[in-house]
Amino acid sequence: MRKIMSIQLVFCLIISLLIMPLQAQASEVLEMATGGSVSKVTYSQNNNTEEIRIYSTSTKITKQYLIAPEGTYKNYRLGFEIDNADVSKTIRFDINKGTVVQIRLANMSDPKRTSVVVETTKKPAYAFSVSPDGKSIILTLGTGSTSGNSPGTIPSASPGTTPAPSSPAPSVSATPKPSTTPVPANNSGSGSSSNTSSAKTSNGPLSITVSGDTCTVTLKGITLTNTQQGNVPRFELREKEKMIQITIPGKDTRFTEGFLTGNSIIYGALISFNNNQNSTIIRIPYNNTITYSHSVSGGNSTFVIKAGNTSVPVNNPAPSSTPVVTPKPSTQPSPSSSPSPSPSSSPSTGTPSLDNIKAGNDDKTALIITGKNIVDKYNQYKDKIIVDDTGIKGIVTFMIPNSIVNLGNDSMNINNNLVKSIEFLSTSTSSFLSINKKDANMKFEIVAGSNKDELVVAVSSGTGGSAASKLVVIDPGHGGTDPGAVFGEYFEKVYNLDIALRCEKILKSKGINVALTRTTDKTVSLNDRVKFANDLNAYLFVSIHNNSMPSGIKGSMVLYHYTSYRGKPFAQIMLDNLVKDLGTEKIGIQARQNTVVLRDTKMPAILVEVACMSHPDDLALLNTDSFLQKAAESIANSIIQILNSGI
Secondary structure, rough: OHHHHHHHHHHHHHHHHHHHHHHEEEEEEEEOOOOOOOEEEEEEEEOOOOEEEEEEEEOOOOEEEEEOOEEOOEEEEEEEEEOOOOOOOOOOEEEEOOOOEEEEEEEOOOOOEEEEEEEEEEOEEEEEOOOOOOEEEEEEEOOOOOOOOOOOOOOOOOOOOOOOOOOOOOOOOOOOOOOOOOOOOOOOOOOOOOOOOOOOOOEEOOOEEOOOOEOOOOOEEOOEEOOOOOOOOOEHHHOOOOEEEEEEEEEEOOOOEEEEEEOEEEEEEEEEEEEOOEEEEEEEOOOOOEEEEEEEEOOEEEEOOOOOOOOEEEEEEEOOOOOOOOOOOOOOOOOOOOOOOOOOOOOOOOOEOOEEEEOOOOEEEEEEEEEEHHHHHHHHHHHOOOOEOOOOOOOEEEEEEEOOOOOEEEEEEEOOOOOEEEEEEEEEEEEEEEEEEOOOOOOEEEOOOOOOOOEEEEEEOOOEEEEEEEHEEEEEOOEEEEOEEEEEHHHHHHHHHHHHHHHHHHHHHHHEEEEEOOOOOOOOOHHHHHHHHHHOOEEHHHHHHHHOOOOOOOOOOEEEEEOOOOOHHHHHHHHHHHHHOOOOOOOEEEOOOOOHHHHHHOEEEEEEEEEOOOOHHHHHHOOOHHHHHHHHHHHHHHHHHHHHHOO
């Protein structure tokens, strides 16, 4: 019996010795399921090499780039994009073995693709290949690998150039880190790195410095005031657009139009001259949320900007009768917080063609912008496009919502018949496309192209951006079973409709495209009014009302939604003209938060309170035909002024 037990012990010992190496080997394989067409990621080590496998239905890599350490960020970031792929959510796969710290994956759109970032403690020598069964991408790091693509493996989208991801890659931590200019992979396999473009951090009196997670913006010799109006150098926070805008009256010739680079907190600065406003405009777009301080010392203005975990409060105008409450920030985490690599300081050379943009090929087409179903998106959001055209130095900048297209960050020489070069910078909400025109007097506009996936930056036809081409929805307030304000035999709904019908007639006589939410005394719900305007993709919404105010108050007032930066100047234009044309008192413009027709319309919207029915003087005016006609003419002229304002 003892002999049998001894044999069993020896047998178990042999089995355990055989199993241990297998367990040790298995422990070196780390795996994470990701979901989506990218199903999982694995990491393993074999002697001096490390292997990352990405199991995906698509194995086509469209871009790759390497970002070197900078500032407090000590690790390298090897990034690439997998075409036509997706993950179920943003992935952070902690490795902390060998040289690999973390693998991150995030979805990108237009076109659909997955961004992958591999963070390493050492500058990686690497090679890509596809598994024999074609079901996974293999990234090999270490001895025997080359920096860049191995011959006969996955081709890079733009060999020899500096590829830049067109949207932020997911971050390793909650605290954003400074970005760097991407270092391109060396496709020659020599192992030497290509030259990188230096960051552009100063422009005349403006400079940007980065220290850790803090970004300092300095304007020498310029004292800024925190206000949204006035003929003084000023700044304002535009929380909805995620930017700080600095406005300097007149053309400040110390600045050169163009971009400065930033970090993961601010994307940089866009400097341009706005002819319509006769002002030099500096836009500082930021990622997610920020906290900032502004100080003035010795005539210099300084902003110290850091990442924030709550939204910076909106600077509201004078309080209305209903308090305006700053909305609470979303608790939903942003899918990504690392920046896109900063744009190159000088245009890249070579064939003028990138993922979403290429040069035009005739005397009318400056550029072609592509994206899946981009025309449908353009038709839905074209009213959100902002155009800054200098008309002096030949620089025009289009601010395009990312809901239409995300152009990424880059620059390129064009040198066709219309354009010298372009630069583009993308933030979390918008893409800034800056075009250096060959003819400074040439006007450009964005129009639908020859198919549903193509937009064209074309020579303006003279009508595409004109007031006549922009639809205005006029909304006579109340109606039917909703009389509005009632004073004896006088119903507000009657005055509202009368003024609206007169205004429609005036605008149509001037060639303006107009639609009314009601043309008779019928009941129309607030949501139906909003849907009517949104379905028509209107450029401007104007709701006409008359007021009821506390005793002794009379005059005109105009309302706008508190986050609409175009609604506010439009409201000011309307109010100033009403007071001038009608001789009414100026109650003022006021911001509203929960007024349905201002809050839920997709286009800029204002609500006009022509006069106060509650005051006998104003009510007497409303009961004269001449006053109603003057009110209609004033509103119509203001609408035309707004359509042509370029704001």
